[in-house]
Amino acid sequence: MSDSRTDAIRNVFESIKANGVTMIDFKFMDFPGQWQHFSVPVTQLDEGAFEEGFGFDGSSLRGFKSIHESDMVIIPDPATAMIDPFIKEPTLSLICDIYEPLTHEKYERCPRNIAQKAEQYLISTGIADTAFFGPEAEFFIFDDVRFSSGENHSFYEVDSVEGRWNSGRDEGPNLGYKPRYKEGYFPVPPTDHFNDLRNEMVRVLMDCGLHVETQHHEVASGGQSEIDLRFAPLVKASDELLLFKYIIKNVAYRNGRSVTFMPKPVFADNGSGMHVHMSLWKDGKPLFYGDRYAGLSETALHFIGGLLKHAPALCAITNPTTNSYKRLVPGYEAPVNLAYSQRNRSASVRIPMYSSSPKSKRVEFRTPDPSTNPYLAFSALLMAGLDGITSRIDPGEPLDKDIYDMKPEELKDVPNTPATLEEALYALERDHDFLLRGNVFTESVIETWLDYKMNREARQIALRPHPYEFSLYYDV
Secondary structure, eight states: OOHHHHHHHHHHHHHHHHTTOOEEEEEEEOSSSOEEEEEEEGGGOOTTHHHHOEEEEGGGSTTSOOGGGOEEEEEEOGGGOEEOSSOSSOEEEEEEEEEOTTTOOBOTTOHHHHHHHHHHHHHHHTSOSEEEEEEEEEEEEESEEEEEEOSSOEEEEEEOTTOGGGTTSOOSSOOOOOOOTTOOSSOOTTTSTTHHHHHHHHHHHHHTTOOEEEEEEOSSTTTEEEEEEOOEEHHHHHHHHHHHHHHHHHHHHHTTOEEEOOSOOSTTSOOOOEEEEEEEEETTEESSBSSSGGGBOHHHHHHHHHHHHHHHHHHHHHSOSTTHHHHSSTTTTOOOBOOEEESOTTSSEEEOOSOOOGGGOOEEEOOOOTTSOHHHHHHHHHHHHHHHHHTTOOOOSOOOSOGGGSOHHHHTTSOBOOSSHHHHHHHHHHSOHHHHGGGSSOHHHHHHHHHHIIIIIIHHHHHSOOHHHHHHHTTO
16 A cells, blocks of 8 residues: 555544544446445444445446446545535545456446546556646526426426526516626626625635636526636546535535536527646646647647547547537537637637746637536547547647638538537547557447447437427427
8 A cells, every 4th residue: 555545544534533523425426427425434434444445236326237247346535535514414525436346456437447547548658647637617506497308298497586588577576687698707796696606615615625716607697607626637637526516516505506517408598618628747847838839839739639630529428418419509609610729719629828837838628518427528538639649640720710700611621519419429439449548448438338328318319309399390
């Protein structure tokens, strides 16, 4: 056992004593990308638990085991220890890795394992030793959410006190101050109804050890918001994004509101994206700084080349829901054109130019959304970029124009993101060899992902009448 792990285990037991902890909560990730958990009394935790772990039923988790091979083991990572701020009983939370009970090897489909292998593969290439990721996960804050789907009905309705659609509602009294559609970026209160709530979210995030950079209202009406975290190495960034979503949802919930990271919950307004900032470092030095376009290095340009080449396949992982593709449409600031540019937010890959510091040089992939499993998404993005570097993929010429205002004939040679989840899945089926290097992803993982997403989600949506179809076709 390494000295750092020994120290982390010691810190766990010191935290238990200092905080009067009575329960231990184990959090781990299912295959599609949702945190799961179970708890044990603190008396069940000893140093041996960090080697032997705890058993659970893997057949009950999406995308994992069949019933005849259901026994699985979780082993907590002591470096992830945190006092859970939402559980009444004093509870210490630990993020876990999933293991096979017979071989005691990490489970092939454990998303966190895949992310760990991606970091190991990066080191093995000799290109870099650290990949930093900085996600910007947008979300909506709603006051009321209702939905139901059955054999003879289907509907949803979301509501927000600041939704523009409520400008004429009798609210006894209605005080106005509701952001216009597509004009919700940075208004001050009272138009921004949720500044205090986001500040509370920021405080809890920071209390839990996360480094917050900013919070603000986003473009859409109806409570769209953004809180940005500082960049971190791949696995840590994934851990922190899951903790981020957990905290955001629970702070909203205890204030009588509901948060969704669903990409497109509101028609005719902007959806929620998750722009991902990336950079590679080696021996403490940034590798993306150079004397090429926008202050980038040749390595960075090749990294972009890999992202653009594999973008359609990447979308099957970074934009993994049918709803994702209702965001990826022209007219709502979503980057549907696969191009790169400095400063330009209409390109799928942007090079931020806020600072001239070599340490700040990075690339921003704007296509992903917050419905993704971050372990899988960040790993896939890294693998695509590394393929670009090792294969020396030329990203082509930058597109320093407002793509949203370009004429169709000007865009005919610019590739697009897939229009549907099905298209993205077919792209991944054709193009996934780059993900298999270093055994980061495996054929079994890819096959399971394709099967799950196609049969559990895409085809299920295709089978069901859509409410708007009644407006179009009922009287035919």
